[in-house]
Amino acid sequence: MTQPLISIIIPSKNGLHHLKDCLPSVKTAMQNSPVLCELVICSDHSTDGTLEFLKENYPDFKAIENPKDAFGACHARNxxxxxxxxxxxxxLDNDVCLEPDFFIKTVPLLKEDMFCYTCCGHSYSKPEKQLDGLKLLSFSRGTLRFTGNIYNEDLPQKNLIECYGVQGAYFYCTREKFDLLGGISDLYSPYMLEESDFVYRGMKRGWPVYYIRNVKPLHKWGGTIASKTNPLTKFVSIKNRIILNMVNLTDNSLLLQSLILYALRHPIAFFEAVKYLKPILKLRRSEKPHIKVTDKELLKASKETKKRFKSK
Structure with missing residues (x-):
């Protein structure tokens, strides 16, 4: 059997309604692809009939389930x-639709030594509305942030432009570098900021991330996880942001700022994060020998990118 060049990975928890909407577009894009693709969907203990639906309607796709002792998108992706x-x-997230020519456009860009590519995402309900652009990195209010965007209207007409983060709903990486990083860290279980940690650790190893300008997957945005106004989701977000900073900040001044601010403003989330101190320190130690780029060097490079394109 011919081995696929691309593996499409979709985690899903009770997202059957999204899969019904989006899988037809993914299948069409795969059929149009110039190279062989496979699709693996991992159900995170779904109770909505996801596995049964997939086996009946998409027998060519591989449908698996998280083990009994594994929960959340981090484990599902791994x-x-x-x-x-x-x-x-x-x-891909389960609420993302692909253009028919998605792989026709992206396959020629894939390179042996690449790390990650992220995409120009648009709104599922308003396809003309761009949601995700070239991602920027910043440090403010005591934390690393990956939420800044430069949209296509402010960018040159070229495809691969270096950026400083990814949108977790649609991004490429190589299996080689995925394995070198140890996969997605389960410190962020069940979900939230796991892709930011993954990409930031790679960038500190000196692996650049690039933005693909000319594709636009359609994202329902917010359909995959609970609403950001949900108190539990907000708590998980804060707790995982503390973990992100504790794992990745090796600049002492930035780390101290982060620890003090979050301990004072979010003491409950802070002490919940501290419960994971042993695996946090283990991951820090494992990354330390591989660091080639400092926090401040990445922050400076992102700031210069913003200035270069925004100043036009």
């Missing part, structure tokens, strides 16, 4: 990657 074999991995 388990789906283990069940796949492609040289390149495309992570």
């Amino acid at each position: 388990n789906a990657v283990k069940a796949s074999s492609g040289k390149y991995i495309l992570f």
Whole structure:
């Protein structure tokens, strides 16, 4: 059997309604692809009939389930990657639709030594509205932030432009570098900021991230996880942001700012994060020998990118 070049990875928890809407477009894009693709969907203990639906309607797709002791998108992504074999991995959320020519446009861009590519995402309900652009990195209010965007109207007409983060709903990476980073860290279980940690650790190893300008997957945005106004979601977001900073900030002044601010403003989330101190320190130690770029060097480069394109 021919081995696929690209493995598409979709985690899903009770997202059958999204899969019904979006999988037809993914299948069409795969059929139009100039290279062989496989799709692996990992159900996170769904109770909405996801696995049964997939086996009946998409028998060519690989449908698996998280083990009984594994919960959340972090584990689902890692388990789906283990069940796949492609040289390149495309992570998608279950509420993302692809253009028919998505792979026709992106396959020629894939390179042996690449790390991650992120995409120009648009709104599912308003396809003309751009949601995600070239991602910027900043440090404000005691934390690393990956939420800044430069949109296509302010960018040159070229495809691969270096950026400083990804949108977790649609990004490529190589299996080689995924494995070198140890996959998605389960410190961020069940979800939230796991892709930011993954990409930031890679950038500190000196691996650049690039933005693909000319594709626009359609994202329902917010359909995959609970509403950001949900108190539990907000708590998980704060707790995981503390973990992100504790794992990744090696600049002492930035780390101290982060620890003091979050301990004072969010003491409950802070002490919840501290419960994971042992695995946090283990991950910090494992990354330390590989660091080639400092926090402040990445922040400076992102700031210069923003100035270069925004000043036009």
